[in-house]
Amino acid sequence: MSVPRFWRKIPQRYNLEGTRCETCGRYFFPPRNLCPTCRREGKIVEHTFKGTGKIVTFTVIRSASDQFAKLTPYVLAIVELEEGPRMTAQIVCSPEEAYIGMPVKAVFRRLGTEGESGVIYYGTKFAPM
Numbered sequence: 756m757s758v759p760r761f762w763r764k765i766p767q768r769y770n771l772e773g774t775r776c777e778t779c780g781r782y783f784f785p786p787r788n789l790c791p792t793c794r795r796e797g798k799i800v801e802h803t804f805k806g807t808g809k810i811v812t813f814t815v816i817r818s819a820s821d822q823f824a825k826l827t828p829y830v831l832a833i834v835e836l837e838e839g840p841r842m843t844a845q846i847v848c849s850p851e852e853a854y855i856g857m858p859v860k861a862v863f864r865r866l867g868t869e870g871e872s873g874v875i876y877y878g879t880k881f882a883p884m
Protein backbone atom coordinates (compact mmCIF):
# COMPACT_ATOMS: atom_id res chain seq x y z
CA MET A 756 0.00 0.00 0.00
CA SER A 757 1.40 3.36 -0.93
CA VAL A 758 1.50 6.16 1.57
CA PRO A 759 -0.43 9.25 0.45
CA ARG A 760 1.82 12.08 -0.67
CA PHE A 761 0.45 14.34 2.03
CA TRP A 762 1.73 12.17 4.83
CA ARG A 763 5.10 11.60 3.28
CA LYS A 764 5.55 15.35 3.32
CA ILE A 765 4.83 15.64 7.02
CA PRO A 766 8.44 15.76 8.23
CA GLN A 767 9.04 18.81 6.06
CA ARG A 768 5.90 20.47 7.36
CA TYR A 769 6.79 20.01 10.98
CA ASN A 770 10.45 20.87 10.80
CA LEU A 771 12.29 23.41 8.76
CA GLU A 772 14.10 20.84 6.66
CA GLY A 773 16.54 22.25 4.19
CA THR A 774 19.95 21.53 2.81
CA ARG A 775 23.45 22.86 3.22
CA CYS A 776 26.41 22.95 0.87
CA GLU A 777 29.41 21.62 2.79
CA THR A 778 31.77 23.04 0.21
CA CYS A 779 30.91 26.73 0.64
CA GLY A 780 28.73 26.59 3.76
CA ARG A 781 25.54 28.04 2.24
CA TYR A 782 22.15 26.96 3.56
CA PHE A 783 19.08 26.44 1.43
CA PHE A 784 15.43 26.68 2.29
CA PRO A 785 13.41 25.36 0.59
CA PRO A 786 15.98 22.56 0.10
CA ARG A 787 18.07 22.56 -3.05
CA ASN A 788 19.96 19.63 -4.51
CA LEU A 789 22.48 21.77 -6.34
CA CYS A 790 24.55 24.62 -4.95
CA PRO A 791 24.35 27.51 -7.45
CA THR A 792 27.86 28.61 -6.44
CA CYS A 793 29.73 25.31 -6.34
CA ARG A 794 27.61 23.35 -8.81
CA ARG A 795 29.23 19.95 -9.31
CA GLU A 796 31.88 20.70 -6.67
CA GLY A 797 29.22 21.22 -4.03
CA LYS A 798 28.47 18.54 -1.46
CA ILE A 799 24.81 18.88 -0.46
CA VAL A 800 23.72 17.53 2.92
CA GLU A 801 20.40 17.68 4.76
CA HIS A 802 19.99 20.33 7.39
CA THR A 803 17.28 20.96 9.98
CA PHE A 804 17.07 24.65 10.71
CA LYS A 805 17.02 25.85 14.29
CA GLY A 806 13.89 27.82 13.46
CA THR A 807 15.12 31.08 14.87
CA GLY A 808 15.52 34.28 12.92
CA LYS A 809 14.48 37.87 12.63
CA ILE A 810 11.98 39.99 10.70
CA VAL A 811 13.60 41.65 7.69
CA THR A 812 10.46 43.43 6.56
CA PHE A 813 6.75 42.96 7.05
CA THR A 814 3.33 44.04 5.93
CA VAL A 815 -0.05 43.94 7.63
CA ILE A 816 -2.70 42.07 5.67
CA ARG A 817 -6.08 43.68 6.26
CA SER A 818 -8.11 41.92 3.59
CA ALA A 819 -7.64 38.37 2.42
CA SER A 820 -9.37 35.64 0.45
CA ASP A 821 -12.29 33.87 2.14
CA GLN A 822 -10.12 31.20 3.63
CA PHE A 823 -7.97 33.65 5.56
CA ALA A 824 -10.56 36.40 6.05
CA LYS A 825 -11.21 35.53 9.66
CA LEU A 826 -7.51 35.84 10.45
CA THR A 827 -7.21 39.48 9.36
CA PRO A 828 -5.52 41.68 10.20
CA TYR A 829 -2.35 39.59 10.32
CA VAL A 830 1.34 40.18 9.93
CA LEU A 831 3.09 38.72 6.90
CA ALA A 832 6.87 39.02 7.05
CA ILE A 833 10.08 38.08 5.35
CA VAL A 834 12.01 36.22 8.00
CA GLU A 835 15.75 35.71 7.78
CA LEU A 836 16.69 32.46 9.45
CA GLU A 837 19.75 32.49 11.69
CA GLU A 838 21.57 30.35 9.10
CA GLY A 839 20.84 32.84 6.32
CA PRO A 840 17.94 31.80 4.07
CA ARG A 841 14.88 34.04 3.91
CA MET A 842 11.28 32.95 3.81
CA THR A 843 7.85 34.55 3.79
CA ALA A 844 5.68 33.60 6.73
CA GLN A 845 2.91 34.80 8.97
CA ILE A 846 3.94 36.20 12.35
CA VAL A 847 1.78 35.25 15.30
CA CYS A 848 1.50 38.65 16.95
CA SER A 849 -0.62 41.76 16.66
CA PRO A 850 0.26 44.28 13.91
CA GLU A 851 1.25 46.79 16.61
CA GLU A 852 3.83 44.42 18.10
CA ALA A 853 5.75 43.71 14.89
CA TYR A 854 8.92 45.60 14.06
CA ILE A 855 11.87 45.18 11.71
CA GLY A 856 14.62 43.20 13.40
CA MET A 857 12.23 41.45 15.80
CA PRO A 858 13.61 38.05 16.89
CA VAL A 859 11.19 35.26 16.01
CA LYS A 860 10.97 31.49 16.31
CA ALA A 861 9.21 28.99 14.07
CA VAL A 862 5.97 27.52 15.36
CA PHE A 863 3.68 25.10 13.66
CA ARG A 864 0.09 26.16 13.42
CA ARG A 865 -3.03 25.06 11.69
CA LEU A 866 -3.23 27.06 8.46
CA GLY A 867 -6.64 26.05 7.30
CA THR A 868 -8.89 23.32 6.07
CA GLU A 869 -8.55 22.00 2.55
CA GLY A 870 -11.84 22.25 0.68
CA GLU A 871 -14.79 20.00 1.33
CA SER A 872 -12.67 17.05 2.35
CA GLY A 873 -11.90 18.80 5.61
CA VAL A 874 -8.23 17.92 5.55
CA ILE A 875 -6.44 20.15 7.97
CA TYR A 876 -3.07 21.37 6.87
CA TYR A 877 -0.37 22.91 8.95
CA GLY A 878 2.48 25.16 8.13
CA THR A 879 5.25 27.21 9.53
CA LYS A 880 4.49 30.47 11.23
CA PHE A 881 6.77 32.52 13.42
CA ALA A 882 6.15 33.85 16.90
CA PRO A 883 8.02 36.55 18.83
CA MET A 884 10.82 35.07 20.96
Ligand code: ZN
Pocket residue numbers: 776777778779780781790791792793794797798
Ligand atom coordinates in the same frame (compact mmCIF):
# COMPACT_ATOMS: atom_id res chain seq x y z
ZN1 ZN B 1 28.38 25.62 -2.39
